[in-house]
Amino acid sequence: MGRVSGKVAFITGAARGQGRSHAVRLAEEGADIIAVDLCDDVPEMAYPGGTREELDETVRLVERTGRTIVAQQADVRDFTQLQRAVDAGVAELGRLDVVVANAGVLTAIGPFDQMSEAAFTDLVDINLTGVWRTVKAAMPHLRAGGPGGSIILTSSSAGIRASRSTAHYVASKFGVVGLMRAMALELGPEMIRVNSVNPAQVDTPMIQNDFMYRRACPGVDSPGREELAAASLTRMAMPIPWVDSVEISHAVVFLASDESRYVTGLAMTVDGGISIA
Structure with a gap:
């Protein structure tokens, strides 16, 4: 216990699934949480999006650990919403040490040349560009709380190994790995570490x-x-x-903690070996 005591973590996609699990595990290890979620559906998704009630449940579970959480609805496609959310969280909690850019979706799948433009661009705007927006919004506070810090991006085994009928998802998750490595190079001199977690399919509503x-x-x-x-x-x-959300959260806790203080630029697979099978 206490592996991230005194730290504050900003987590997107926190209403359920991996995001909720990350929030709870980090809180169990001593972190306070800034949590956001869209709490709405995304067009061309085959499953419903998270809800405000689910985000409220994340709040309840974090508070049950004894830690503090500031939770708001925010869309990772809107930089202003993200900026306001993280600004409000830091104003209440005092600092920012960890960013977990977790929000992601899977829109309609099929051959790449039969996908609608909306299915492709909406997914990339959330899964890849939304990650960039999340980190960009957090950077002033992360730097102010330095030296150092940890940024953790959610990629996928699909960011290592391609699959059919999911070209938009594969492109976004490969892009997350590339973005992570570029950020790691840029932020290394400031001792800000940037890594990704690359799960196999996770036991969440996405599958x-x-x-x-x-x-x-x-x-x-x-x-x-x-x-x-x-x-x-x-x-x-x-x-x-498949893997359970908490197994990914264990990796997130490690990457958020000082145990990984010299780990940067790593795409950490938690995938049961699917990327090598």
Whole structure:
């Protein structure tokens, strides 16, 4: 316990899934949290977006650890909203030490030349450009709290190994890795570390929905979680169908803590070996 005591972390996409898990684990290790989420649907997504009620539940879970959280609705496609959210959080909590640019979506999938322009550009605007906006909004406060700091970007195994019918997602997640490495070079002289976490598919609503069940299990009547698990096992090096959010959070805590003070430019896979299978 206490691996990030005294630190403040800014987390996007915090209403549920990985973002909520990161907020809770960092709080359990002593950090206070600035949390944002869109709390709305995104067009051409096959699953519903997070809600204000889910963000409120993240607040409840963080406060249960004894830490403080400042939570607001904000869209990573809007720099002004992000800037206001992080400014308000730092005004209340006093500093900023860690940025977790986690918000991401998966819009309609299919052959790249049959995707709508909206499905492609909206996804890239959230998954890649939204990461850049998040870090840009946080930088004045991160520098003010220095020396040092940690920036953690959520990429994917799809940022290491391409897959069919997800060109927009693959492009965004490869882009996150490139952005991470460029930022790491620029910020290294300031002892600000920049790394990414690269999960396999994570047990969140992004994969646990009817569209993904049908896509993974063609020809199966009414496929569900069990059928997706069976199909997913064939893609992994380890005998697991997916990874849990908390497993990614353990990596985030390590990268946020002083235990990784000389780790920068790393794309850390937490993927059951899917990127090498």
